Structures are given as C-alpha cells and as structure tokens.
Amino acid sequence: MANIFDSAKENSLLKDERFLYQDFVPEELPFRDTEIGEMVFCLKPASEGKKPTNLFLHGVPGTGKTVSSKYVLNELAEYSDRAKALYINCFEINSKHSILTKITNFVGYPIPERGLSSEEIFDRFVSTIKNKKLMPVFVFDEAEQLLKNEDAKSLLYDLSRLSERHQIFAGLIFISNENTFLASLDDRVRSSLQASTLEFAKYSSLQLKDILKERAKFSFFPNVLDDEVIPLCAAHASKKGDARIAIDVLLKAARLAEKENAKKVAVKHVRSAFMQEKPIKVEITSNLSEPEQVVLDFIKEGEFSVGDIYVGLKDKYAERTLRKAFASLEEKKMIQTITTQSGKGSARTIKRA
Ligand SMILES: Nc1ncnc2c1ncn2[C@@H]1O[C@H](COP(=O)(O)OP(=O)(O)OP(=O)(O)O)[C@@H](O)[C@H]1O
Ligand SMILES: [Mg+2]
Structure with missing residues (x-):
C-alpha cells in the first residue's frame, strides 16, 4: 500500500532546499567582501606563526556575521595545518568548564567527561598547543552570553592573557548583536584583547x-x-x-x-x-x-x-x-x-x- 507521505509531494520546485537552510554556508557571500577581507587580514598571521589580531563583529540580526565567520574558518582550515579554528555558539555552551573542555578536545587532548577541574584542563590546553606548535583561532558567537556569569568572564581573562603569560598566540573572534560587548568587558581583558571592531551593516x-x-x-x-x-x-x-x-x-x-x-x-x-x-x-x-x-x-x-x-x-x-x-x-x-x-x-x- 502507498505510504501517505508519497502523495504529499508531486510537483517538485525545490531542487535542494538545504541551500536555503540557516546553517548552510554558501561558497559566495555577496556584499561581504570587505568584512571577509578584514577577517582574513587579521587572521592571516596565525597561518604564519605570528600573532593574529583579535576581532569583534557586531550588527543587527541576519547581516551575515555567523555565516561570514564560518566561511572564513573553513577557508583557514583548508589553507593552513597549523591554524586550528573552532566555532563556538555561546548560547549552546557558555560555562568555563564546558568551553575549556571543548577547545582542549579540539586541539587534540582528549578530556574525560568528569574529574578534571577547569584549571587542570586549562594547563592541558596550554601544554598541548605548545607541544604541537598550534595556532588556535576561536569564534565565540552570541558572545554576550559569556558576560552573564563570573566564571565565563574569568575564562575571557585567561584567554586574553595567553600570549603574555604563556607565550601562545591565539586568534579570538567575538560576535554579538550588541555593540556594547567590548565596553562591557573588564578593563584588563579589553586592554589585553586589543580587538578590532567590524560592523556588519543591514542589507538593502x-x-x-x-x-x-x-x-x-x-x-x-x-x-x-x-x-x-x-x-x-x-x-x-x-x-x-x-x-x-x-x-x-x-x-x-x-x-x-x-x-x-x-x-x-x-x-x-x-x-x-x-x-x-x-x-x-x-x-x-x-x-x-x-x-x-x-x-x-x-x-x-x-x-x-x-x-x-x-x-x-x-x-x-x-x-x-x-x-x-x-x-x-x-x-x-x-x-x-x-x-x-x-x-x-x-x-x-x-x-x-
Ligand atoms: N551575503 C550573504 N549571502 C548569502 N547568504 C547570506 C548572506 N548574508 C547572510 N546570509 C544568510 O542569511 C542568514 C542569516 O545570516 P547569519 O546567520 O550569518 O546572520 P547573523 O548576522 O549571524 O545574525 P544574528 O545576529 O541573528 O546571529 C543565513 O542563512 C545566511 O546564510
Ligand atoms: Mg549569528
């Protein structure tokens, strides 16, 4: 017997609707050349063993911040073995422990689910990057979520001090709708980050x-x-x-x-x-x-x-x-x-x- 779902679609207009899904990253991003060029300029040093420039991207919803940063990360991964780039949505994970676990696993040190403190994980993160001579790049999307708890704020402090205290170069990209994100950071964190700001304008x-x-x-x-x-x-x-x-x-x-x-x-x-x-x-x-x-x-x-x-x-x-x-x-x-x-x-x- 025919399945009821068989008859539900006869005239197909969509060849592949996945190209219209929100998380799809297209190969072309019209009107974002300048923004993408700026991101490449800031991150290029990471592929050459030099210190990248941190970035803050802001703009109203739907202006291509997330998709542009994912696009750049994909290209960077293809271009360089040394630069290890990871996208993190801070709505999904935002505690210090969970972010550290994620980024440390990502750089290739498997963290057991339980048993290690944040400090211990951070040590493993630092030593793994040093041993493997990696250049990590992390995108923190919806970054204002990190300002909601003290423990996530202290992670920002640790990450901002990577080069000063541990001689590690990491590229950090923060994305938020709110252009107040940088201003809301602790003075010390903001001053260590020295992030460039990039505004994504509304589309006409x-x-x-x-x-x-x-x-x-x-x-x-x-x-x-x-x-x-x-x-x-x-x-x-x-x-x-x-x-x-x-x-x-x-x-x-x-x-x-x-x-x-x-x-x-x-x-x-x-x-x-x-x-x-x-x-x-x-x-x-x-x-x-x-x-x-x-x-x-x-x-x-x-x-x-x-x-x-x-x-x-x-x-x-x-x-x-x-x-x-x-x-x-x-x-x-x-x-x-x-x-x-x-x-x-x-x-x-x-x-x-
Ligand atoms: N220049 C572009 N070309 C093609 N698709 C685009 C472009 N800009 C945005 N999009 C698409 O529009 C949708 C929204 O873009 P995106 O998720 O990057 O917005 P956002 O700026 O991160 O918004 P929010 O602040 O709400 O997170 C996505 O499906 C994305 O692929
Ligand atoms: Mg987004």
Whole structure:
C-alpha cells in the first residue's frame, strides 16, 4: 500500500532546499567582501606563526556575521595545518568548564567527561598547543552570553592573557548583536584583547534581492520562480535588512507552492508565507475593511513601495481598491506614506505607523 507521505509531494520546485537552510554556508557571500577581507587580514598571521589580531563583529540580526565567520574558518582550515579554528555558539555552551573542555578536545587532548577541574584542563590546553606548535583561532558567537556569569568572564581573562603569560598566540573572534560587548568587558581583558571592531551593516532591498538570487540558483529548478517573487521577499525583509527573514520567507513560499502542486512559486505563495509568519491581529480586524486588513498584513513590519503592493496583491484587488485602502488606513493613522524624490521622479513607500 502507498505510504501517505508519497502523495504529499508531486510537483517538485525545490531542487535542494538545504541551500536555503540557516546553517548552510554558501561558497559566495555577496556584499561581504570587505568584512571577509578584514577577517582574513587579521587572521592571516596565525597561518604564519605570528600573532593574529583579535576581532569583534557586531550588527543587527541576519547581516551575515555567523555565516561570514564560518566561511572564513573553513577557508583557514583548508589553507593552513597549523591554524586550528573552532566555532563556538555561546548560547549552546557558555560555562568555563564546558568551553575549556571543548577547545582542549579540539586541539587534540582528549578530556574525560568528569574529574578534571577547569584549571587542570586549562594547563592541558596550554601544554598541548605548545607541544604541537598550534595556532588556535576561536569564534565565540552570541558572545554576550559569556558576560552573564563570573566564571565565563574569568575564562575571557585567561584567554586574553595567553600570549603574555604563556607565550601562545591565539586568534579570538567575538560576535554579538550588541555593540556594547567590548565596553562591557573588564578593563584588563579589553586592554589585553586589543580587538578590532567590524560592523556588519543591514542589507538593502537591492542587496537582499541579489543574495536571494544567488541562493535560489542552487536550491530551485530553473524557471520555477515568478519574476515578482524574489523582489517581494527582499522588500519584505528590507526594513530590518535581515537576510534570514528574506531566505526564510522564500523557503516557506516554495513549500506552500509545492504543497498545492503549483508549477511555479507565485506572489500569492509569498503572501501566504507572510501570513504564516504573523497571525492577523484580531483586535484591529473589526473596524477595518477586508482590503485594509490585507494591506496591513501584507506590509507587516516592512516598508514597501506602492508598486510592490500593487504587484503583490494584484490578483486580489484592483489598484483603485488598494488606493482607497491606503487613503483610509492613513486617515486612521495606521500606516505612514513616505514620498521620496529622485532624478527619475517621485516614489512612494508605505509602512505601518
Ligand atoms: N551575503 C550573504 N549571502 C548569502 N547568504 C547570506 C548572506 N548574508 C547572510 N546570509 C544568510 O542569511 C542568514 C542569516 O545570516 P547569519 O546567520 O550569518 O546572520 P547573523 O548576522 O549571524 O545574525 P544574528 O545576529 O541573528 O546571529 C543565513 O542563512 C545566511 O546564510
Ligand atoms: Mg549569528
């Protein structure tokens, strides 16, 4: 007998959706050349037996901090046998003991699960690196988690003093959304680290479009995306400048299209994917007409050009209906219209008030 999962998918649009997963590290990272170049510049000495420069990366969510650092670590591992690079997510591990265990195992000294104190593990870590003449590079992602307990802070102190006290060169990269991370460190730690700061800026709508196109090349079969799909996903994520939101909504739309056996991913699937992200707020539904509510749902937290909204909702409402909805939403102070003048004339964008 056929399995119920067999019939659940017939029309395949996604060639390999794993290319759209959050933890996938693509071979190309558009718009991050400068940041990646800076990381390479700071870490290159590690491959030459010299002291690398420590780094602090910050920026709002979805700006490519994690993926860029993983990309650089992969390249470094390929380039150098001496530099040993490890990525650590401090949401997952953040106690001094667990981090020391992880990094000491990583440099090749197997630590038993129980029985050794943090100090003993630290000694083994130092002696292993000296014996093997390694140059460790550690990325501490979500590094603000390390500031939440004194014991993790003392680990930062020990690591910052590696070259001074133990004549070991290590490269340390800290990543956080909060640009206050360095300032929150103990003066002595901050002064020993001498970390360079690198800010990851929000992506613009145009940049998000290119990022999506690049990721879509590998994840979809050819010609299965309607022309408006990528621009719409990009516009949706552009207020926050967050590539994660853009990629995620594209994947959701594709799954919805596959679910209904559509031949292509269309604007309506993207729109349904928006709906999945955030349920309609019931309390405001009552005094709004249906087109008004749909416009509000469509724009969510984003900022859209009037043209994008027309395109996005074209198989639901005529432009005239939408214009009326904009006017009445504006009157109710629920949206804000921004008109910008440029060489080519004026453009109107709309966002929630
Ligand atoms: N330039 C880029 N090209 C292709 N994909 C990108 C690019 N920048 C980010 N991404 C993708 O966007 C998603 C979010 O990126 P990433 O996880 O690196 O963000 P982040 O800055 O670490 O965010 P957070 O602060 O929330 O941790 C990932 O799927 C990543 O692969
Ligand atoms: Mg991250």
